[in-house]
Amino acid sequence: MLNRTAKFLTICLLAQPLPPAALTVTAAASENAALRDISKIQVDERRLTEAVASRTLTWLTGSPANNDYISVGRLANFFGFVGLRVTSGHSLKRSEVARETLSVLTEQQRTQMVSLVHAQKDTLNRAHEARQEMNRALEGLLAFEHVTREQFIELGRDYGAREAELGRLLAQTFGDIAQTLSTDQQRALTDIRTTHLSGERRQGNGGGDPKLRQSKADKKELVNLTARFLSWTTGSQEFNDFEVVGKPSQHFGFVALRIGSNHGVKRGLVAKEVLEILTPSQIDRLREAALQNAREFPMFLEVRAQLMRVLETSLSGGVIDPAHTAHLGAEIGEIEASMTWSQAAAMLDVRDGLSEAQSADLLAMRAKYTAETDSSDLDDPIERGRQLFAQCAFCHNSDSRQPIGPPLDDIVGKPIASDPAFKRYSPALVRYARAQSMWTEAQLDAFLKSPKALVPGTFMSFDGYEETDDRSALIAYLKTRK
Structure with missing residues (x-):
């Protein structure tokens, strides 16, 4: 590791003349x-x-x-x-x-x-x-x-x-x-x-x-x-x-x-x-x-x-x-x-x-701007899913004192709206869980495509992943999170 002491410098160090081949601004x-x-x-x-x-x-x-x-x-x-x-x-x-x-x-x-x-x-x-x-x-x-x-x-x-x-x-x-x-x-x-x-x-x-x-x-x-x-x-x-x-x-x-x-x-x-x-x-x-x-x-x-x-x-x-x-x-x-x-x-x-x-x-602030999420060309779907999960973690943060969404560990095959530590499931998702009791891969795929379309009234603010490959990659990665 570096062990340096330096007086705080300005963004430009003191300029010295360059060799003769270099020219200067008039x-x-x-x-x-x-x-x-x-x-x-x-x-x-x-x-x-x-x-x-x-x-x-x-x-x-x-x-x-x-x-x-x-x-x-x-x-x-x-x-x-x-x-x-x-x-x-x-x-x-x-x-x-x-x-x-x-x-x-x-x-x-x-x-x-x-x-x-x-x-x-x-x-x-x-x-x-x-x-x-x-x-x-x-x-x-x-x-x-x-x-x-x-x-x-x-x-x-x-x-x-x-x-x-x-x-x-x-x-x-x-x-x-x-x-x-x-x-x-x-x-x-x-x-x-x-x-x-x-x-x-x-x-x-x-x-x-x-x-x-x-x-x-x-x-x-x-x-x-x-x-x-x-x-x-x-x-x-x-x-x-x-x-x-x-x-x-x-x-x-x-x-x-x-x-x-x-x-x-x-x-x-x-x-x-x-x-x-x-x-x-x-x-x-x-x-x-x-x-x-x-x-x-x-x-x-x-x-x-x-x-x-x-x-x-x-x-x-x-x-x-x-x-x-x-x-x-x-x-x-x-x-x-x-x-x-x-x-x-x-x-x-x-x-x-x-x-x-x-x-x-913060999410609303981001939405004001036009930078779009681009699909990755990664060949490994699990690695692609890992990248996508980094976005999910903003809301599904198990380390947060007030998580917005429930943790996603072991989510594949887990009963819907069932985490005892999370108390803020939307009434819409609770109702949906009575008809579709488990997060199967098919259910997750449909939800990730458009949460609001599958569960009208969900608290989930994310619009969804349009690309099938993105949804498949994220589900493949979620299956690895135990």
Whole structure:
């Protein structure tokens, strides 16, 4: 485990000049009053409390598909594009930047960029898989399974090392291409950055829009990589070191909610609504996690900056050391996992103390937004059912002081509305139990398809699973819960 002491840092570490191959933004753009000064954006206890509060909504009421969703560019986010977007007031369009950048590159340089799209795939997939392993462990916590902090931290170290290896692969190729840029190309790339940051529209794009034969997915990734190349080769360490509050612990589904709402969801407003629903003691529990994160975030930035300096050696023609990269990546992953664990533990404590009214308010709040639950392509139905059960656990929480629904252990083959410890069955379900005495698989399937259609008047607020495969998977998993 890390043993570091660090003075609390701002979100950006002090910028140092990059190697000569890297360019800088012109004064015209940096002096534009519309631009945001990223050196003034701090990650403090208040911002972290907002982050934890907003995730309390999305994690407890969302789905595994929501949690697994990650926006383009978030893995191996080491190349300054996020800082560039924030500085531009989020007006910067990745696709426009990429198209214009590709028009500046030679055919050989574009070929290298296209080759990178394919060369990184296995490494990218391994990073995705490691991140999903962390999500499965978090879902285990939601489903009352035994997951230790030590196990989770180890998953974080693995994820961090794999993400850093992806960053090394990209940085090495970006550096190789940067070494071949002519002076005119460097000026043209700087002009692209400056013009976009000034809020102006570029007239033309230099050499025209190159037509590259790629699949839709590969074109999307080419855009992602090319935009990063522009931000990295025209930026500074200040931009590379910049990180937003949402990056560490991006495992709780807030990004999916933002995308599903067409970016209409604002973290601060969501957090305000959530905090208005919670009691003072519940809010204090979230703030406790935020305070812990505030102590760890500077360490995250410190080690991340060390990794950035290693990756930046390729801009001056150096070869990046894989072992050093993996070591720093694992340290970063450990800190991120620790921050994530603190948040998850706090959110579970809040869940266990929610009243029926609070739970209903959170579910209604979620319903206002448009993020949908997507079906999983998992081949293992029991694992798919386990993921779905993580949603059920929000109401069917045996650890809660005031559970909304009865526990679901041994539910298959159990008499309907029969748990002696649960006193709040709806009269409608009690009446239904007189005619259909047992939860058979067929009865569960019909109920899970549409609770209100099968038992009009049920207290069950969930609308049901339309997909037969989802219902079958959930029932298969419920049969394993003894």
